[in-house]
Amino acid sequence: MSRPNVGIFGLTGCAGDQLVILNCEDRFLHIIAALNIRDFAMASSDNDSACDLDLAIVEGAVLSRRDEEQLERIRARSRILVAIGTCAVWGGIAAMDGDTDRSQLVRDIYGECGEQFDTTPARALHEIVGVDLNISGCPIEEEEFLSGISNLLNGDLPIAPTTPVCAECKMREYNCLLTERVDMCLGPLTLGGCNARCPGLSIGCVGCRGPVDDANLESVTALFMENGFGREDIARKLRTFAGLRVVAHTLSEDES
């Protein structure tokens, strides 16, 4: 793939993942040299919104019909679709409350005029279209993104991290917040790749990178309850970044 045509898009989200790409600073020049970025609304005013793309990088969750349509258009014009950020991969913060009826929510917040807003329950990209590669994170890790793109350009499958945050924490000999401080640290459930930055600063992992393969939700919930935390608090913590509905759906898929 020599100098592929690339588009970088954001649906509903904070645009933090696109910002990480721009924040690559001295390596950003390598990125522009290696990729022919044709459509990147956040960084350019000269965008081609119709051309075919070899690679589309999309952040943000799908929260409206407009998002859905935009995503479908992107999928139609791209060979490879990469979802970046926990919102795109898991639904993220917007997907936190999957239980409340959407129209009820809109009415509560906006009153009657809420009816005119185009809003749908939050969904991850893979719930709408086929996704070829997931790079989660809140925001994504610069190194992981760059090596993912490097691998793609070399025709290789990107090596995604598959180990939990716990392992990275232990490798750095940080004090374990689960065994020492009786904290609600989601380290064992969360996908690593962040070098256990938060536990290293004595802050319990909040699971911002989404669940790791084969995360044992039941056992961790039981552990937290043994340590005196209530079900409500635990549920709230678990679904902050990867709405329980999505997590449960994905975990049950793996078991088949």
Add this chain to the structure above:
Amino acid sequence: MKTRKATQVTLGPRTILIIDDDVDFVEATSVPLEKRGYHVVKAYDGREGLRLAKIAPPDLVIMDIMMGERTEGFFTVQEMRQTTELRSVPIFVVSSLYSRIEEFKVAPEREWLAHDEFFPKPVDTEKLLKSIDRRLSDDH
């Protein structure tokens, strides 16, 4: 983003860092040094000495061994040699360790202590000053 390293300034007076918890020794040694035109920086324990040396690498270090801890100097010397910008700074060790601890008759071999010269305490000040002058006039 790369940080720029401070370039070594070769104009101006040479800096000598003295690390010793013996205040009298530090004063007694810095007076003749300052008279000779050297700029003297003083530290009274290994940690402080290391901190100052890392901020502004001196041209020469005078280091005591027995400070707050009996072997503090050993560890400080080792740490200086591990620090890239201090690796080639000459270290003159002064110590009463070998006379104060009878059974510790070990010679302070150069490879062991990673130092450049050794002066047993009580220090022959003339000899020390001559060595410093000779050492600092060699390199420009």
Add this chain to the structure above:
Amino acid sequence: MKILKLEKGKLDLFASVVQQFGEVHAPTEHEGKFSFKRLNSWSEARLDYNRTVLPPRKYFLPPRETLFKYREATGYVPATEDLEKRVVLFGVHACDIHALNILDEVFGKGYLDPYYLTRRKNITIIGIDCTPDEHCFCRSMRADFAETGFDLFLKDIGDHYLTFVGTARGDDMVIATGPLFSEVTHSDIVEYKRRSSQKCDTFKLDLEIRDLPEIFELEYQADIWEELGEKCLSCGNCSMVCPTCYCYDVADEVKLGSHDGDRVRLWDSCLFATHALVAGGENFRKTRSSRIKFRFYHKQRGFVAEYGRPSCVGCGRCIEACPVGINIVGVINRLRGVEHASTD
């Protein structure tokens, strides 16, 4: 074997002489936990520690190391800069010394691993004895006394350390230290024997391992494995802290915009979901229960078949590190049918 004694009060002087053999690293304390780190001063050393978070293995098989670099311009270049670094590990317990001897079997026989072996040559081991706590069971695993694998070993006899010289380098260290070492007297020997037999009685955990391999064979389908599978988080903590775990993953990291890259070696664990995943998508140990069963089997049975002894040394780190309290001693006792044994 040459045996001398060193006055405890002179240990700091000895430690400073030892610096000529390399950078001194010893267990240091941080918020109640211990870990081997380079010393900034002798007072940082905590030789009274029970166990460190990561075992000395981290020096010989680092969590992440570059094996070689490949550059389009120059080809393959082995990454050997830090292999030559001379380090002195001061205060290694017998169980961890046994663990290193076990790793020598794996990396030093058959296919020789040059990275591990070079480090083994350049890192000096000064052992020290210890007091077992409630998680130690090295005595059951026959790892509470180290006969070999150290340069020096210090044994506490009150005001002195009996110093056992294990290698020529250990001898060099004693000679370099000179008159600080003195001859051992008869009363020293009596005191050593007294303390040694006293220590044997202080172990709180006990495990019979002699027929364990057979019991493991018989209990392959036991219910306990399913139960553990439900509890286990697959977090890999037990592997990270284990002094004899040696599984690793190898990956290539390519630099963007070029064909240059590094080949790196990273710690892996059989507990990770993808550990037994192979090309084509087949996963030989898809379920958590199969993975945790594998870990126990490898340590206590598989390793025995290949190397003649279990690879567990009874250091107790996995017991301390498991967030859900899975305890290897409890598991084994339950398999044996020891009454009222629970798995935590």
